[in-house]
Amino acid sequence: MSEFREDFREILRLVRPGARVLDVGCGEGTLLDLLQREKGVDGRGIEISSDGVAACLAKGLAVMQGDADRDLAEFPPHAFDYAVLSQTLQAVREPKKVLSDLLRLADRAIVSLPNFGYWRMRWALVTRGRMPETKALPDPWWATANIHLCTLRDFTALCTDLGLRIEAAAALEHGRPARPIDPDHWVENWRAESALFLLSRKGAQTAERRAEGDLFG
Amino acid sequence: MDTLDAMHRVETGGGTARLTLPLMLDSGARLDGVEVAYKTYGRLNADRSNAVLICHALTLDQHVASPHPGSGKPGWWSRMVGPGRPLDPQRHFIVCSNVIGGCMGSTGPSSNDPKTGKAYGLAFPVITIADMVRAQAMLLESLGVETLFAVVGGSMGGMQVLQWAADYPERLFSAVCIASASRHTAQNIAFHEVGRQAIMADPDWRGGDYLKLGVRPEKGLAVARMAAHITYLSEPALQRKFGRELQRDGLSWGFDADFQVESYLRHQGSAFVDRFDANAYLYITRAMDYFDLAASHGGVLSKAFQRARAVRFCVLSFTSDWLYPTPESRAITRALNAAGAPTSFVEIESDKGHDAFLLDEPVMEEALKGFLASAASARGLA
Numbered sequence: 196m197s198e199f200r201e202d203f204r205e206i207l208r209l210v211r212p213g214a215r216v217l218d219v220g221c222g223e224g225t226l227l228d229l230l231q232r233e234k235g236v237d238g239r240g241i242e243i244s245s246d247g248v249a250a251c252l253a254k255g256l257a258v259m260q261g262d263a264d265r266d267l268a269e270f271p272p273h274a275f276d277y278a279v280l281s282q283t284l285q286a287v288r289e290p291k292k293v294l295s296d297l298l299r300l301a302d303r304a305i306v307s308l309p310n311f312g313y314w315r316m317r318w319a320l321v322t323r324g325r326m327p328e329t330k331a332l333p334d335p336w337w338a339t340a341n342i343h344l345c346t347l348r349d350f351t352a353l354c355t356d357l358g359l360r361i362e363a364a365a366a367l368e369h370g371r372p373a374r375p376i377d378p379d380h381w382v383e384n385w386r387a388e389s390a391l392f393l394l395s396r397k398g399a400q401t402a403e404r405r406a407e408g409d410l411f412g
Numbered sequence: 413m414d415t416l417d418a419m420h421r422v423e424t425g426g427g428t429a430r431l432t433l434p435l436m437l438d439s440g441a442r443l444d445g446v447e448v449a450y451k452t453y454g455r456l457n458a459d460r461s462n463a464v465l466i467c468h469a470l471t472l473d474q475h476v477a478s479p480h481p482g483s484g485k486p487g488w489w490s491r492m493v494g495p496g497r498p499l500d501p502q503r504h505f506i507v508c509s510n511v512i513g514g515c516m517g518s519t520g521p522s523s524n525d526p527k528t529g530k531a532y533g534l535a536f537p538v539i540t541i542a543d544m545v546r547a548q549a550m551l552l553e554s555l556g557v558e559t560l561f562a563v564v565g566g567s568m569g570g571m572q573v574l575q576w577a578a579d580y581p582e583r584l585f586s587a588v589c590i591a592s593a594s595r596h597t598a599q600n601i602a603f604h605e606v607g608r609q610a611i612m613a614d615p616d617w618r619g620g621d622y623l624k625l626g627v628r629p630e631k632g633l634a635v636a637r638m639a640a641h642i643t644y645l646s647e648p649a650l651q652r653k654f655g656r657e658l659q660r661d662g663l664s665w666g667f668d669a670d671f672q673v674e675s676y677l678r679h680q681g682s683a684f685v686d687r688f689d690a691n692a693y694l695y696i697t698r699a700m701d702y703f704d705l706a707a708s709h710g711g712v713l714s715k716a717f718q719r720a721r722a723v724r725f726c727v728l729s730f731t732s733d734w735l736y737p738t739p740e741s742r743a744i745t746r747a748l749n750a751a752g753a754p755t756s757f758v759e760i761e762s763d764k765g766h767d768a769f770l771l772d773e774p775v776m777e778e779a780l781k782g783f784l785a786s787a788a789s790a791r792g793l794a
Contacts, residue, residue: 239754248758249779255786257724257754259745269746 202281202307203229205365205373205391209305210234214276217241217301219263220283224251231256239275241266264288267296275301282389284308285341295357298396307367307391312346312384330369331389347384354394363393419494422501424478426451428517431550435512441537445526448551449517450474450509453493454501456557461585462793463557464499465548466508467565467572470696471637471688473516476508477501482687488770491777498780503793504561509551511544511572513696515689518547522623522689532691534620539695541568541703545575549583559583561791562784566590566769567736568696571703574716574744578705581720586787588780590728591769593740594713594747595704600735603643604697607636611690620691633690634681641680646732646765706747713747721752724790726783728769728776729759735766756783 203226210216212234218227221240224247230236240258242248251258259266263280264287278301280293285308287293297304309331310316319327326336334340345353354361365373366387376383378390428449435443451474456463466476466489477493479486493499499506510518513536521536528535552560563584565573570592577587593600611617614632618625642650654673669675706713725748729741738759748755760775762768769776 237754239749245758245760245775248756249775249782252726252756252758252779253782253785255782255789257756259749259755259757260759261757269742269749271750274749274752 201367201369201371201373202389202391205367206230206279206281206305207233208373209363209393210236210277212236215239215274216277216279217270217275218279218281219267219297220280221251221256221258222247224254224256224258226279226281227251227256227258228254262287263293263296267293267300270300272299273302277301277303277305279305281305281307282309285343285345287343290343290345291353291357294353294359294394298357298359298394302395302399303362304394305391306394307389308350309341309344309389310347310384310387311344312348313388314385315388317385329388347378347387347390348381350390350392351378354392358397359394360397361392362395365391367391419477419490419501422453422495423455424451424453424501426474429551429554431547431554433550435543435547435550437537437543438540439538443512443519443537446512446519446547446550447517447523448509448512448519448547450507450551451476451478452508452555453477453506454504456505456555457793459792460556460558461561461791462504463552463560464504464506464562464564465552465560465576466493466499466506467544467548467563467569467576468508468511469565469567469569470640470700471684471693472569473514474508474510475516477506480687483683491770491772492780498777498784499562499564503788505557507552507555507557509548511568511696511699512547513539513544513692513699515692520689521620521691521695531623533623534691536691536695538698538702540699541571541575542579542708544699545572545579548572548576549580559585561793562586562588562787564588564590565592567592567766568700570736571700571705574705575703577720577723577725578709578716581717581723584720584723585791586724586726586784587720588726588728588783589741589744590776591730591733591736591741591766592744593736594706594716594744596701597740601701603640603735604701606639608694608697610635610639611694614690617690620694622690628685629690630682630685633685633688633693634678636690636693637684637688638677638681641677643735644765644767646734646763648732648763649765652763713743714750717748717751717753720748723753724783724787725753725755726779727755727757728779729757730762730764730766730768730773731759732763733766733768 216236216238218240227238248260278297316327364378366376367389431446435446477487510516513520525532563576570589573589611632614629616627617629657672709715729738745757
């Protein structure tokens with residue numbers, strides 16, 4: 196499994212076997228394919244590029260062309276056990292709405308995002324006085340797709356605001372296994388280059404699969 | 413050429429099946445002794461699990477992958493159907509039948525009314541997309557096909573695919589709906605009405621009785637085709653093909669076909685009357701206008717697909733198709749997702765308009781190939 200991205204490995208670990216999973220921004224379907232083969236999930240995907248969708252179809256995946264800002268409304272409430280949004284939240288137009296949509300259509304969301312509070316970011320900003328360009332965020336400010344960058348602390352505050360419970364969090368670092376963290380700890384806001392969260396709605400019962408008839412909400 | 417050679421070795425069949433049971437129509441009428449003309453390619457396997465039904469569009473026919481008996485032109489979807497193509501007669505048993513109401517051998521308004529012994533004309537009952545599908549289901553039963561590995565269609569064929577999913581989901585393993593819609597919009601109906609009025613305004617239409625009187629409303633049918641043909645293309649495609657190019661040097665200062673686009677449309681119109689019947693055009697366009705899958709399911713499209721959640725769907729649209737634009741396909745996929753059916757959807761970049769589904773579109777071909785191959789392995793087909 197070493198050829199896979201570290202967040203994929205962590206997602207594979209978190210997802211319950213046989214679950215219904217929506218991968219938002221599934222690209223060529225690498226993660227979905229992995230989840231289907233290794234976890235026997237019932238997987239669906241959303242991907243913005245038609246080439247990506249075509250590649251997914253060739254892999255036998257059920258993927259819809261669309262984008263997170265516009266097309267999550269297609270799915271009825273609780274259609275999925277998990278919605279995955281990997282390194283994409285910072286690139287959507289309305290992160291708050293997207294996050295809220297994810298937890299409408301799925302019982303749990305798995306979200307990973309770069310941490311703008313990471314010490315290298317702060318260091319670049321302090322020493323050079325310019326927007327940081329790092330391995331995780333390589334493009335200059337005027338070319339980047341990442342229009343809504345945030346720190347871990349910003350993200351956990353948004354989760355609180357939306358009434359979301361953080362069930363698990365892990366720091367991700369290139370080439371290293373995921374490291375479980377307390378995302379509210381100030382040290383992690385300096386130390387984590389990127390982080391992955393398992394989220395659910397506070398007070399929601401998520402354990403069991405809902406009756407199929409409930410799909411229409 | 414290799415493909416053509418290989419096609420010659422494909423086992424083909426077909427003919428005209430006479431349905432033993434009467435066809436009960438949505439209008440409340442019934443048709444007895446209905447005949448369905450069809451073609452087959454390939455062979456039904458021992459498990460009877462490899463059958464594919466292709467549903468044709470408004471003016472097409474059962475000759476999907478073999479030369480048209482009238483014009484001698486290659487099958488209308490030879491790109492998609494043939495050895496090494498996404499639908500492969502070496503692996504699939506492919507059936508394509510002429511819709512009822514049509515004019516290529518299936519019972520339609522130009523067939524003889526058993527009551528009078530003469531052509532039905534307007535005595536033929538109005539039919540619907542669901543009636544067409546009912547006749548297809550009866551044909552397949554008579555061929556020993558109980559389940560379909562796939563039902564595939566573009567445009568009006570796609571409407572039949574959706575109707576199959578609503579009416580016979582338990583007989584489907586997968587479904588492909590291309591450049592289509594779950595209902596006709598006001599604009600769709602409006603264009604069809606222009607065509608019908610052109611036919612009915614032709615003095616040779618004779619209230620629909622032209623066959624009995626030995627005439628044909630060729631002018632009206634040609635105009636109907638010309639108007640419709642524009643809706644199958646896109647503005648950029650027309651511009652690229654013709655621009656303002658003239659037929660001859662200089663203008664005629666009259667009403668000859670000065671522009672190449674005029675001459676092209678006139679040719680489309682006159683070629684069409686050689687292969688199509690005017691009343692069939694009225695009946696089939698009416699069937700499409702009446703199509704509104706949600707309406708028959710309490711106004712909620714997803715309810716039409718409620719029993720189809722085990723069917724794998726592939727929905728395709730084209731960016732420049734303004735006849736059945738992408739939002740129509742999105743409405744279908746939204747309903748399929750709401751019903752919980754595994755659904756794939758791609759909007760294919762093309763400037764060829766609605767007709768793109770009949771033309772060389774590599775992304776469509778690859779998407780279909782991938783979708784069908786993965787469905788085949790899930791179905792246990794080699």
